[in-house]
Amino acid sequence: MSRSHCHTEAQFSFPEHDDYDDDFHLPLTQTTLSQHSLSPFNHHRPSKKPKHKPTTIHHFGKENVPPYDNDFHIENCSLDCIPSTIDCSAVPHSQHQNDVVSSSFADSPDLKKKTKGAYFRNSIESKLVALGPHARISHGSGKPLDDDDGDDSEIDLLLSLCNELDEAESSRMMPRVDGVGGSVLCPLCGVDISSFSEEQRHLHTNDCLDRVEDQAQDVAVPGGETDGVGARLEPKPKAGNVSAVVDWLRSIGLAKYEDIFVREEVDWDTLQWLKEEDLLSIGITALGPRKKIVHALNELRKVTGPSDEKHEDAIAEPRRNGKQKIKFQREKSEKKVDGTNKPVANKLITEYFPGFAGNGKKAPAASGEQQETKNSSLDSGHKTKAKNTSTTRKLRDVPIWCSIPGTPFRVDAFKYLRGDCSHWFLTHFHLDHYQGLTKSFSHGKIYCSSITASLVNMNIGIAYDKIHVLPLNEKVSIDGIDVTCLDANHCPGSIIILFQPPNGKAVLHTGDFRYSEVIANNPFLRMSPIHTLILDTTYCNPQYDFPKQEAVIQFVIDAIQAEAFNPQTLFLIGSYTIGKERLFLEVARTLHKKVYVTAAKLRLLKCLGFKEEDMQWFTSNQHESNIHVSPMWTLASFKRLKHISSQYAGRFSLIVAFSPTGWTFGKGKKKSPGRRWQQGTVIRYEVPYSEHCSYAELKEFVKLISPDNIIPSVNNDGPESADAMISLLLS
DNA sequence: GCGATCAGCT
């Protein structure tokens, strides 16, 4: 407390806005520590009526849990539940001992959609830079895009179509599936199916469709002469064909709404024009199904245009540049998740396009196992922004970075589970890497570090008999292939995995990792020539030139000390479910102050292999500390921070939050180790604490490894950028 | 009622 301040609590009127999160003035935008240290309280605005908009913050209040730590989502985490096969005393992530041991890491590329270049163009800070220090900024919560905002003209058209149909119906016998009002004709072959049960009618029409499809496919597919949009396999359903709509509904799993469509006599042509409000008005009130139909219709339109339709399930495949190839299939039977036993109707979209990597009808190794791609780009739709294109798919192509060439192994590929593989490696316990892994996993063994194993067991509920714990820095043989794990310096339990198959072409999968001296000196890396490097390229751009973690930790410590002149200050440090532990541990150690974590988080920390002397710095009693660890997302907006602040009105008068992330650091930003933002009594620091490599570190690592081949596991802007990235790294 | 999945949102 280097200086006293004369503010009483009453003076800390909380700046309230009617819409305080989306549009506010920043009293201090880019002050440095020395600049701001005068007083954080000199920017108050008169308080307005304290009207709180509802927020999405929940749960606080029960059992005295502070408002921000509503769940790290870990429950029942205790050492007791860990079987003896798990070595929980493994050296924790945060400490480097005399050897290379640490925790583990991995990388799960596919889930992240990281677009680096776009970040700055749209960032708050870039706007501030452009607008100057008093700029009014608009906080990223923009409204949803007016996606195809409804034209009245379209509704008019729809109405007139309906009218036409009414007239048509009265003048000729329309095929109907409800059987009311006359004989029922098959819409495809015209046979009278009046006497059939509803099920028989659909069987019949499905058979007709199959016939037509087979005939068309014979012609359309072999040449592959399509526009890349999909072979035209079927004749266009006739206007007025309601049963085609019914089939289509079934194909997207919404058969329960067929009655509505039949009742409303929505035929194939009409269907093309339906908009969400139309669906609502005809009685599809549930949001999910409505959205699903809208999405499926959008897919239809992309391919066919409103009057050039197909009538089956649209299965979209992410493609380069965000475009899609779409093929329509009707699913008569259940989709199988097991790729080894694909019914014809379940062919992957890419199978219709010879030459498309990893799929061609005759191409071996659909998952790219044996491929050693220089042109990984061909297949690198992975991690690009293939938004929403695969939501209806059950079977997604296994991205190339998930498959280890020369082995039957997959890495962080739980989104792509199928029966042709029984060895599944998990590099670390972050959602984007284990997504798809559920308690019902039954595809063989999961290989991971001991820390990850305990997390998988506790949080997902997978039994240990399905988990094979891999040691660090020790070569083991799995299915005849040598496998060695190294600490990835990413989050606790994260690993880099070295595969040495019998063909002599070693593959190094970095998972998510941050390069370090320890990694550089690892004898396994120094001694093993690497053929293929599957690389975490999250920050593979020269603009990401952030400091070492140590520097950022020091910055945070300095900032806390600088702000701590007010004893009623609450410090918040952001953290993920796991990750960033080193930051708050070092803060605690250096300042000799405990940090508060929730009880659930504490139980989790106990499983991460920290030593007793480190654990002593954590407490689950919030009154023992004014430095609290909270989930990253609660620190992301001033709105949430203010909410927290209001919960603590009696105890704390100032909140200082630290958001540790690498994304705060990029092109156009100064190379400072942290940025400070303030709004009223809430201060937020964005600090470039990264658990991924900086660009310079990536280059150095690549130089060290000198692989023959690089496969980026994070590909932000499509295949072109994949090649560009590789060139950058090798330059 | 529960697990899985998805859309939407940081």
Place this chain on the structure above:
DNA sequence: CACAGCTGATCGC
């Protein structure tokens, strides 16, 4: 945008 999630709604079992 999104490092890595969270939340709520829905569906299938």
